[in-house]
Amino acid sequence: MGKLYVIGIGPGGLDHITVKALKAIEESNIIVGYTKYVAMIKPLIEGKEIFKTGMRGEEERCREALRLSKDNTVALISTGDSGIYGMAGLILELKKDENIEIIPGITASSAAGSVVGAPLMHDNCNISLSDLMTPYEDIKKRVKLAAEGDFVISLYNPRSKGRPHYLKECIEIIKEYRDLNTPIAVVRNALRDEESYNLFKLGEFDENVVDMLSIVIIGNSKSYIKDGKFVTPRGYSI
């Protein structure tokens, strides 16, 4: 009987993969993934059979990975954590009696946070602004409640051509609950090639620096910038 590893490779730089993920990739004879993610781990998969699909090929990729895993050891690759907006959910939804192991990785908000300091040190949430599978009204409601609850907010998929105004509208919602001096970070390509970031105050946020490869992190009521680093205090009296 074969095996299917559902692997989160972390942010994309080869150094931020876990030992467990490396071992599972090495053990696999077939690699399945979105073309761009497979390219990120190219040095690890030479000589292996590769099944790639483009964007929005998620279901095809998962069905193929499940099929192939009956007689092979297969690694299905997601960036970040396979269990957070990754492929682990769809695999479990589609699975029948295949042998599956889910291997977590560092999710994008953790990676982005480490680049700009320690913004996620207190209660925090991840919200995707993609409306492909979630009504925009639900997304806005979550942003509002997260802002009201003083969560540090990480926005995944913050901007795309089909919905350029969502990010701006969500930031406007957050402004109703947070001081205009609250720090916001925009981190592009965190912990992989071409990493870059911007830090803003909420009142001066410029959404034009944000693309689909970015994570946007909005601080809570106690977050601040110190020496160019974004810090959310845990609450120690120092």
Add this chain to the structure above:
Amino acid sequence: MGKLYVIGIGPGGLDHITVKALKAIEESNIIVGYTKYVAMIKPLIEGKEIFKTGMRGEEERCREALRLSKDNTVALISTGDSGIYGMAGLILELKKDENIEIIPGITASSAAGSVVGAPLMHDNCNISLSDLMTPYEDIKKRVKLAAEGDFVISLYNPRSKGRPHYLKECIEIIKEYRDLNTPIAVVRNALRDEESYNLFKLGEFDENVVDMLSIVIIGNSKSYIKDGKFVTPRGYSI
């Protein structure tokens, strides 16, 4: 000049550390951390100088790590992600001109999620029930708003002797917004020695299986159990 690495070692099992964290530990001549966490990486630190403190020694540990890093390469160890309820925030709050690099790790909710399936596949939040540094009223408010927003909720530090009733009260708050069939997972020692877990329906939750080493994950309105696995659908039409 020395260097301070602020490292998240992930859940504790040596396989779930990143390559980058391993390299930084290897490069360091001094290891600083809570006694229990230092023990988890014992095979990696033989022959190195070690500075350990007990629970609630966080500030002492951080000050010592900063002091030692002036003339040494120091690894300050947190479990999970150093940037989520870890030591990265306190280090940045206390730092002066030390040379610091923050290395993220797999946070406890990601680790726990992978053990029981794919509960975190949609918008999700992390809330600590520890009231050492956060008023309980603020914690309850966050739980309420997260429940109202249909976030998947991961509870860190869910239970301790000093506040045995908090978890039960927070679950009661969540019941006001979620169906009683909503899955809840309690995962103890995720991805390390003595791992175990329980799955419940919200209406049948038993908080007695929860200890401080547990993470409690409450599904959203669409989460379900399939073949013993906790799945939150991302929303694909399959």
